[in-house]
Amino acid sequence: MSGAGGREDDTPAAAVVGTPVAMRGRWIVPLAVVSAICGMCMLLGVAAAGGIASMAGLRDVQVLAPAFAGLMLGGVAGVWLGARIAIRLTGGDPQGRLVPTGIYGTIGLVLGLGLLILAVRVAVIVVAGLGLIAPGIGAAFGDRLALARKLRDSPQGPR
Numbered sequence: 001m002s003g004a005g006g007r008e009d010d011t012p013a014a015a016v017v018g019t020p021v022a023m024r025g026r027w028i029v030p031l032a033v034v035s036a037i038c039g040m041c042m043l044l045g046v047a048a049a050g051g052i053a054s055m056a057g058l059r060d061v062q063v064l065a066p067a068f069a070g071l072m073l074g075g076v077a078g079v080w081l082g083a084r085i086a087i088r089l090t091g092g093d094p095q096g097r098l099v100p101t102g103i104y105g106t107i108g109l110v111l112g113l114g115l116l117i118l119a120v121r122v123a124v125i126v127v128a129g130l131g132l133i134a135p136g137i138g139a140a141f142g143d144r145l146a147l148a149r150k151l152r153d154s155p156q157g158p159r
Contacts, residue, residue, distance in 0.1 A: 026147075027140045030086040034105050035136030037085065038078035045074020075113075079105035079135050086139065096150055100142040108138020 049070025053063045083101040087094045112134025119128035 026090045027144055029090050030083065030101060030105075030143045031133065031136035031140040033086040033089065033136070034079055034082035034101075034139035035133045037082035038075055038105070038109060038135040039132065041074040041078030041081065042071050043074070045070035045072075045077075049073075071113075075109045075135070076106055079109050079139065082135075083139050083143075087143070092147075097143055097146040100146040101139050102142070104142025104145070105135045105139030108141075109135040111138070 046067050047070075049066040050063055053066040058066070080102045083098060083105055084094060087097050087101060112131040115127050115131030115134060119125070119131055
């Protein structure tokens with residue numbers, strides 16, 4: 001029986017070649033988990049840094065610098081925590097997958113913050129939405145690269 005596009009196997013066109021059926025579609029886990037945990041940690045970082053700055057006597061615009069620092073620290077912590085949780089949820093061994101997932105998620109975080117700043121300036125809600133899920137997109141991309149490398153290098157498949 002031929003699959004999509006007349007190919008002999010049933011591998012979808014978007015799947016990494018040689019990916020077992022049980023592994024397909026797992027890209028959504030890092031995207032969702034990293035985006036959600038990153039957003040939560042960013043909110044906690046802003047709240048903590050803003051609260052500390054307010055208690056220190058800073059007012060109005062002066063609170064923005066500590067709040068932004070809290071936002072960034074919380075975001076980076078959220079990306080790496082989310083990457084770790086997402087890899088565990090997919091039943092995978094973090095060795096070889098955690099670092100690319102975390103690095104690409106951090107790159108996505110920086111690009112996402114840029115998109116959010118752009119969304120404020122141009123007032124386009126779609127750009128804001130992409131900015132919010134950018135850390136998850138980066139993490140999913142990094143995880144897929146790591147999984148493809150693991151499938152290529154290991155004769156028995158991913159672990």
